[in-house]
Amino acid sequence: MAQKPVDILAVGLQKQYGDIRALQGIDLSVTHGERFGLIGPDGAGKTTLIRVLCGLIRQDKGTFQVAGLDGMRSIRTIKSILGYMPQKFSLYPDLTVGENLRFFADLFHVIGAQRQSREERLLHFSRLGPFWKRRAGALSGGMKQKLALSCALIHTPAILILDEPTTGVDPVSRREFWEILRELSDRDGTTILVSTPYMDEATRCHRVGFMNEGRLLATDTPDNLIHGYPYRVIQVHGENLFPFRKALETIPGVRSVCALGEYLRVSTEKTDAVVHAIGDRLTHAGATGFRIRTVAPLLEDMFVNLLESGRVS
Amino acid sequence: MRVIMHLIRKEFLQIMKDKPMLGIIFIMPLVQLFVLGYAITTDIKDVAISILDQDQTPESRAVIASVMQSGRFVAVPVESRIQDIRRSLFNGHAQLALVIPPGFARDLIAGLPADIQLIIDGVDSNTALVGSGYARSSILQYAATLSPVLLPGNVRVRALYNPELESTFGIIPGIIALLLTIVTMMLTALGLVREREIGTLEQLNVTPIRPIQLVIGKILPFAILGGLMFALSLAVAMAWFRIPMRGSVFTLTVMAAIYLLTTLGLGIFISTATSTQQQAIFLAWFILVMSILMSGFMFPISNMPEALQMITYLIPLRYFITALRDILLKGATLADLSFQWEALLILGGSIFIFSILNFRKQV
Numbered sequence: 001m002a003q004k005p006v007d008i009l010a011v012g013l014q015k016q017y018g019d020i021r022a023l024q025g026i027d028l029s030v031t032h033g034e035r036f037g038l039i040g041p042d043g044a045g046k047t048t049l050i051r052v053l054c055g056l057i058r059q060d061k062g063t064f065q066v067a068g069l070d071g072m073r074s075i076r077t078i079k080s081i082l083g084y085m086p087q088k089f090s091l092y093p094d095l096t097v098g099e100n101l102r103f104f105a106d107l108f109h110v111i112g113a114q115r116q117s118r119e120e121r122l123l124h125f126s127r128l129g130p131f132w133k134r135r136a137g138a139l140s141g142g143m144k145q146k147l148a149l150s151c152a153l154i155h156t157p158a159i160l161i162l163d164e165p166t167t168g169v170d171p172v173s174r175r176e177f178w179e180i181l182r183e184l185s186d187r188d189g190t191t192i193l194v195s196t197p198y199m200d201e202a203t204r205c206h207r208v209g210f211m212n213e214g215r216l217l218a219t220d221t222p223d224n225l226i227h228g229y230p231y232r233v234i235q236v237h238g239e240n241l242f243p244f245r246k247a248l249e250t251i252p253g254v255r256s257v258c259a260l261g262e263y264l265r266v267s268t269e270k271t272d273a274v275v276h277a278i279g280d281r282l283t284h285a286g287a288t289g290f291r292i293r294t295v296a297p298l299l300e301d302m303f304v305n306l307l308e309s310g311r312v313s
Numbered sequence: 314m315r316v317i318m319h320l321i322r323k324e325f326l327q328i329m330k331d332k333p334m335l336g337i338i339f340i341m342p343l344v345q346l347f348v349l350g351y352a353i354t355t356d357i358k359d360v361a362i363s364i365l366d367q368d369q370t371p372e373s374r375a376v377i378a379s380v381m382q383s384g385r386f387v388a389v390p391v392e393s394r395i396q397d398i399r400r401s402l403f404n405g406h407a408q409l410a411l412v413i414p415p416g417f418a419r420d421l422i423a424g425l426p427a428d429i430q431l432i433i434d435g436v437d438s439n440t441a442l443v444g445s446g447y448a449r450s451s452i453l454q455y456a457a458t459l460s461p462v463l464l465p466g467n468v469r470v471r472a473l474y475n476p477e478l479e480s481t482f483g484i485i486p487g488i489i490a491l492l493l494t495i496v497t498m499m500l501t502a503l504g505l506v507r508e509r510e511i512g513t514l515e516q517l518n519v520t521p522i523r524p525i526q527l528v529i530g531k532i533l534p535f536a537i538l539g540g541l542m543f544a545l546s547l548a549v550a551m552a553w554f555r556i557p558m559r560g561s562v563f564t565l566t567v568m569a570a571i572y573l574l575t576t577l578g579l580g581i582f583i584s585t586a587t588s589t590q591q592q593a594i595f596l597a598w599f600i601l602v603m604s605i606l607m608s609g610f611m612f613p614i615s616n617m618p619e620a621l622q623m624i625t626y627l628i629p630l631r632y633f634i635t636a637l638r639d640i641l642l643k644g645a646t647l648a649d650l651s652f653q654w655e656a657l658l659i660l661g662g663s664i665f666i667f668s669i670l671n672f673r674k675q676v
Contacts, residue, residue: 054519055518055519056515056518056519076521076523077521079519079521080520080521082519084516086512086515086516088512089512090511090512090513090515090516091513091516092323092327092511092513093511094331095323095326095327095330099323099326103319104520106319106322106323107316107319107517107520107522108520108521109315151516
């Protein structure tokens with residue numbers, strides 16, 4: 001990817017709201033055609049970063065470029081090649097699906113045959129065709145998001161920025177939505193910067209940036225991030241294991257214990273001795289009929305670890 | 314320009330869909346014109362008057378006849394004691410009492426000052442004062458018949474432009490000016506705040522639209538609606554209330570256009586100072602109430618304390634009401650109204666420019 005141009009470049013972005021340091025020096029680069037996922041807990045600064053990059057708010061310090069254009073000087077040109085979809089549904093609820101789409105087509109001066117072909121394509125992938133005459137306010141959550149995406153795509157932006165587009169959307173619509181995003185970047189070469197609170201969505205990105213407290217803590221492909229996880233993850237399956245949670249935490253080499261419904265999820269040092277110690281401790285404490293198996297770490301494990309090591313240092 | 318046209322089209326699309334709102338915009342003015350045109354009147358009719366004639370002479374009876382002939386009064390029967398007069402005023406049976414003391418005719422014939430007492434119920438001071446004014450002029454008229462040269466009875470009042478002193482002539486232009494203020498200021502403020510509330514303002518901000526295009530595309534439809542409503546109200550005022558239109562349509566249009574600058578500017582200002590429609594409504598009402606009370610529409614500016622009179626110079630409605638009345642009733646031209654349009658242009662221009670700069674800073 002090194003030879004591809006950088007579409008979004010941020011250098012040392014800082015933004016402060018009163019005492020809250022929303023961005024504490026963000027360096028970020030997203031290359032052409034890349035799907036880049038921003039993840040992090042609420043209040044990490046994801047929305048602030050996105051709003052700065054779209055020119056909706058001005059950063060206190062640092063610079064950014066979009067498609068090679070300076071974010072301060074060429075913001076109007078940037079806006080014409082950028083598609084933005086905010087977290088909250090922001091179209092006219094009293095206008096119909098068609099009227100909303102046409103309005104944004106008009107604003108970007110998409111007219112004639114060009115408009116027709118784009119409308120057809122957007123309606124095809126969003127499956128909003130049958131709802132052309134329905135008021136936008138009367139659409140379901142998932143359809144609203146697809147309409148918002150369609151409006152953001154009407155001018156075929158080279159760069160698409162989405163702020164938690166699937167929050168509050170049902171799982172089926174979420175999967176469809178991500179299928180659309182995948183097609184946009186893989187087939188059309190659209191650069192996508194998307195923030196999400198869902199780890200499973202993050203794994204659908206080429207690269208992921210993990211944000212916390214206004215900082216970008218780690219940036220890499222999901223696979224590399226997972227491989228970089230320094231511990232082993234084991235799961236203990238069995239009935240009524242919850243009371244034994246505390247007993248496991250005191251074993252040397254156990255990093256954390258997490259009770260998840262039917263099983264305990266334990267992250268440990270990478271030694272077999274620890275696994276044996278866990279079995280011994282459980283038997284000693286009176287647990288019966290349990291199974292221990294080693295599983296692959298998840299992106300989530302990596303981020304919990306990043307959060308915790310950040311807190312220690 | 315192309316972008317502005319699209320914004321205007323979108324706005325009308327939304328306005329046309331909002332049928333109840335459309336009804337409010339066009340029916341509210343008519344209802345207000347009819348109801349307020351009749352309700353707000355400073356003309357006094359059928360004032361209850363109790364009369365005590367302690368003189369009982371042809372002269373005293375002539376005075377009473379003269380007062381009653383004016384047609385403004387309804388006599389309330391009273392006993393022949395002064396206490397009855399007091400009671401009738403206290404009970405509210407009468408708003409005004411006329412007492413002719415004994416010896417009235419004697420003094421009159423002797424050429425001495427002859428006393429007549431008018432007692433008014435000061436609780437409703439407006440009715441009482443106007444009523445006593447009518448009674449006085451009737452008495453003076455009677456006095457004039459006695460000695461046309463010497464008595465002040467030959468002072469005649471002739472009301473220019475409004476010979477019958479119909480208060481509707483003054484009130485209706487005031488209502489129309491007020492309606493234009495309400496419609497354009499409220500719609501602009503709420504329209505912009507609504508876009509902010511639902512987030513479309515932000516969505517428009519990531520398009521290459523300039524803030525100035527956005528503002529113009531947003532306020533022009535409301536200016537057009539306000540103009541239509543203004544014309545409709547004027548038509549009703551002329552056809553139904555017989556308000557004369559002595560000035561030119563050109564003067565009227567120019568003055569209205571200048572005035573719109575202030576109302577639309579105030580609308581934009583309200584939208585920048587508030588973040589929800591509720592807040593916007595409260596701020597708009599504050600401005601409206603100040604305008605209604607301080608513009609001279611309800612209370613004469615000359616009656617206000619001097620310090621407060623200074624404030625009235627900051628109320629745009631003040632100038633527009635004067636201008637509208639003068640155009641309709643006096644046939645005033647732009648040259649006659651130079652103070653009004655200059656004041657409005659300065660006031661409105663600064664409100665408008667300040668609001669737009671403020672708006673640009675926010676988006």
